[in-house]
Amino acid sequence: MTTLTAPARPVSRVEDVRPARRRLAPGAPIRFGGLIGIAALLAVWIIGSATGLIDPRNLSEPWTVVRTAETLIENGRLQESLVTSGIRAALGLGFGVAAGTILALISGLSRFGEALIDGPIQVKRSIPTLALIPLLLLWFGIGEPFKVITIALAVFVPIYIHTHNGLRTIEGKYAELAETLGVPRGEFIRHVVLPGAMPGFLLGMRFAVTSSLLALVVVEVINSTAGIGHMITLASNYGQTDIIVVGLVVYALLGVLADAAVRLIERKALSWRRTLAS
Template sequence: MSISTTGVLSRADPAAPAQVPRPARRRRPSLRRWISPVGLIALWQIASSTGLLPPEKLSSPWTVLQAGVEVARSGELGDAFVISLGRVGAGFALGAAVGILLGVVSGLFRWGEALVDPPVQMLRTLPFLGLIPLFILWFGIGEETKILLVALGVAFPLYLNVHSGIRGTDERLVDAARALGFSRGERLWHVVLPGALPPALVGLRQSLGVAWLALIVGETVNADAGIGYLITNARDFLRTDVVVVGLVVYAVLGLVTDALVRLLERRALRWRAR
């Protein structure tokens, strides 16, 4: 027994109003998320004002704000910001290219997984920050070491998530696309890559966090410019206020890059059910 759409449509009430989909409401940021950060800053200021927190251990928020204005007006913060941003940008571009390429090769091809995955997994287990002495011996104390540290930290999260996303594609969707006559390239473009996009974007967020961590270590170990150098120089002169300013800049940069990826995720994954 077959069911025709004509019969179904004929039973519909023509007088019934058409169902108009309601536009999705934009979620406004909740002010409740600001309660704990503002409270912590207030407690920090109170502890500093009452002497519970000595200034040589940690400067007060007001002192940190004044130090931030000072280094910004002198131009030190702006120069350090540009240098650090260039380093993390170059390292991220290199690491992302390598991680995505290896993840695609290992995820799409059996021989690629057999050749690529074992050495990547072995290298992934190494603490990449422990490779700093070896990198210094190989590449010196110039820009190459800092950029390669960032690239190494970026490559592994992207590789794992891209590989997992490709291998986690629903086989039923691939079989359906094959039954519809899609070529291998069309199945890859219309089924596999969209299915791998959500994990890849998660890996992008993880890799950006690791990129800033690697940059902090690279700049505080061997650097003559950048935010890490600003922090190290302030440490030598016991300027905890400037140290906190540098850490705040790192944190803000990390939050901004993460927010950009989340915006990209919302735009790229509009097809996904919310």
């Protein structure tokens, strides 16, 4: 007599991929995870300097850099350079953000404005700001206006691009609903359009901060008489790698702190949004 057995249950595709999906799913972020890589680099630097694998003529020892920083702080040279660089970066960032935001609003809220503005900005986007430096030097000389304008030009493009994209990705159904309900255009822009464009604007701010520091480094090594870049240039002429590293660390700290400030504003301003990280 033949015994009938139930056929083996086929394995579902969902069950096949479920373990892989669980492994690839974004879990809770590691607390202070961003410091792990930095700590590893510092460890390599310390070990390499202590064992002689890193030539101090090429890269000064960490403890030498710390002593140099203390000396620069004691004589006030570091603070003076930091204030000068900070003012330049802040002015350039402020002018660039204002220009990029205004142009993005004009282009994003008006078809005619987009036809008039978007094309030239796309052309500027394809031309690196640093390539314009020779022309800007001819126009403005080597004074402070040249430095601030160069930083502003590097800043306003990412602000414009991301804010304009945020405006254009707002769903049309909101405009249709506002038109049906008779909502005034000003109220619609203030309560729907601007909040909808805020994520794009804040994303552009993160790119703008990085661009401003990149432009700051370049303009400060071009015939500058003050600032962190000037301090680095003088140290390079005399082979003082410890001062060069101090200046680079200051630039890095400026970038990290500025990006952290933008991210904090983003979390506060966009607390209503659900993200994968939350």
